Amino acid sequence: MDMNAQSEVLVQFQKMIEKELIYSVYQPIVSLQDGHVMGYEALIRGPKDSPFHSPLAMFQFAEQQGELYMLEQLAREKAIQGSILEHPQQLLFINISSQVLYDPGFVPGKTLEILQKYGLRPSNVVFEITERSSIEDFSLAQKILEHYRKQGYRIAIDDAGAGYSSLQAIAELQPDFIKIDRSLIENIHKNKVKEYILETFVTFAQKMNISIIAEGIEHADELIKLTRLGVHYAQGFLLGRPNESPAKVQDSLKILIWQHRKVQGGGMTWSIGDLKTPVKVFDNKVQVSEVAEYFKKKQEDVGVVIVSEEAPVGLMMRDRLFQQLAGQYAFSLFWNRTIDGIMDGSPLIVDEFMSVEQVSQMATSRSINHLYDLVVITSNGKLAGVASIRTILESITNVRMESARVANPLTGLPGNLQINRELNKRMSENKPFHVVYADLDYFKWFNDRFGFQKGDQLIQYTADVMQQAIAVCGTPYDFVGHVGGDDFIVISSTKSPELLCQETIRRFEQGVQMFYEEEEWEYVWDRIGNKVKSEGVTLSLSLVVCSCESPISLEHISQTAALLKKKAKAHQGSIYYFQNIG
Template structure:
């Protein structure tokens, strides 16, 4: 993949790509299998190719694979609208492709993928008068250069950002229970012949759950059952036997409140023979439904696409739509959690004195402070969002949240002085134009707690945050005020 030849673009391929490129644009995936890649990865690639209606062309050159996907937006009339939507659709298709390819591979070699992937997009508007052939060649070259950089470890910031856009973890924002679908249920004593007839009369059903006292105790997938019965002695051995004799007793069973991305990790950790089996979902040990791996991956893709669309462009952190969704998910789970709102004091003064570029740098610094503290003192599923401007939010299940606030204040105060350069700051100006004796920008934190019992809405959280934020800003210097969401003040502190 170090050198890309125009020979890859043969006449047949160009003919197939031409119409889609002019209408919708083309997304390119360049994939290089690494040494020792398990054969299962190639099997998944071939299976994925066979079901892709948006796949216009694919090529294999040794260990290199090239896939060309169309947006599928030919119904759009305005070019600008079509291209804007096209980029989102291509990203979604690329995400689905990566997940389908990656799901087999990640469980091998301690979770390290056995392939390197690059991607690029090509639209007529970005060709700048160049032919489709030249534009596609440059897109392929860009995707391949990403692969080479990943292999060599020489990833620059831009490449790393593009790769993480597709491979970073999806925020914990949707519970697996929302994907639960009704599937056939059988008692453990039901006959295999009854199950076989059900599958035969319902070809779209791929699995059935064995339930005892409303609790799932096993799973039978149609494909596995057919393989068993197709054996030399399959029918006489199993046809009139109980389903319990052939069910999978190690089916993956998860609680309905578990986040989707955690379920995917559990699913990928299964033996390869169970990789595409249904995931069984319970609530309080009672069976509520099942989800296919495909539906889970599609959900993750939608979340990632929405996250990319609503993320704050300055910090890359999740925006308001994701913040609202994550707060609601935690409320629905009914478990106690805390909310930390972060807001800069005298930020307008800082922008006026040092310029908007430096103001943007200060906002990015605050974002990095939140992320560093969450990593050091928070919990694995802590959520950080960027509301807008200099306003941020952190959601955590950690009970000792005041310690997090003290860490945030200390880390911010120790690093903010670097953004003044050689200027010595003794006074600032508030929004009313009044001079205040204060050594620069400070940080105000509103710490809100919820016990998980009293009914709560996101609107109540916002109102409480505004109230506590005003109290925190009334304290000189960087400070936090702790309260529960319904008004009982729990404490305050400074650096």
């Protein structure tokens, strides 16, 4: 490039910065547990008709001209300004290069000022450290990032798996998120070495309480493999291209995720919301003295939650507060300051629907200094309560003991005790749900003709069919139980309960023939010995749609299901009948 052309490009660049002509687009990051958007990565673009439209060209030129800090500062502001976060639990991932960490202008106060201007909080922001150049001083970078963590920001390491430097960054900086490079994701369903490497990443991340984000997913086969491996989140053109408006994940992709997701625990697992207890709350701007006086009066309280506009932003444990106040000058130094200056700005905050086992894993992987800190529980982004480590571990022990005691020994599905508990829970929530009772027709005839072993196999097959149908047509929190014998129950919140019944029947009919060993017959016998013309075992489904607009009871659900079952039994072949109640 000659001097005149270079000078012209420099003028264009300076004009772009001066007039703030850059803008941000946002690519969704999707949960591989439920298919919902957990956040967005902000990606900067230059003017469409300039040589700087490509972010690569723009940042490379800025680095050559010594203007990288200025460009990144403007990019951060544009990312926050155009933010499309839809609720307080979603996260905004903002790219920063490792060099910018050492920039004196890269200070929490400036970013916080911009966040507040646009209605966001530090807890909404993840700083994603990119590998434009390797980190030279890890101890200094660690101190800088720890300072940010105390403000409530989170950290992600980008391009993991692409080289040694990113692995060293993970070991030294202990991020909250690891983003796995596209080079390790591409065709992972065909490459066992890549699969084993990623499996190791997932295991390591679980032990360190780090979430894995797979980048660059372009094919459904890659998505399926990543979901089965237990990767937490995914990002790529398949799930959503960068855009200036909120993303909507295709229903077909959500179904793939639900069908193949690696569920933590089994049907007996409670959600952490079941264990929540009330907790004392303080605004983040109250004085340290007020919190200390409260702890002196309430000797039994081990911690309090610090909030801003009903959303938890920190935790103050009793022991840690008094340790801080015990220093030589600490009392006079902190007593009249606000609590947000010394609180833990990055406590473990979880949604009420997360499984107890998953929360236990996260809580026990914290550093020894925070191992016994309270776990903060939210509902729709607002504080719902807290749970102690003791309560969490006790509940897991109880659930496992109860599961072994009451689960059906043949199918491993929850039995009547858990079924009644789930039904009562759904009714108390006062939200619409559906109950599907499933019953095999002519099972006694099948058992007598083909033997008990074949009968057990048919029961297990039916249990698998019910669970597979839920995986395809249900939601992540649906429930499958084994009432006993050849009777099953599904409790679902799906928006398409009839489709769920149709899919269950389709799957059952598709495979039941394999149990007949190519035998032929014209008649079967029902339970009371009547001769019936039939091709074999069929499936009767009773669908009770509970609208919950008026009170309903277990008895009402049971009576309705019994009437529907009678209708279904009177019909030849596999069928479902449904009725609305409540």
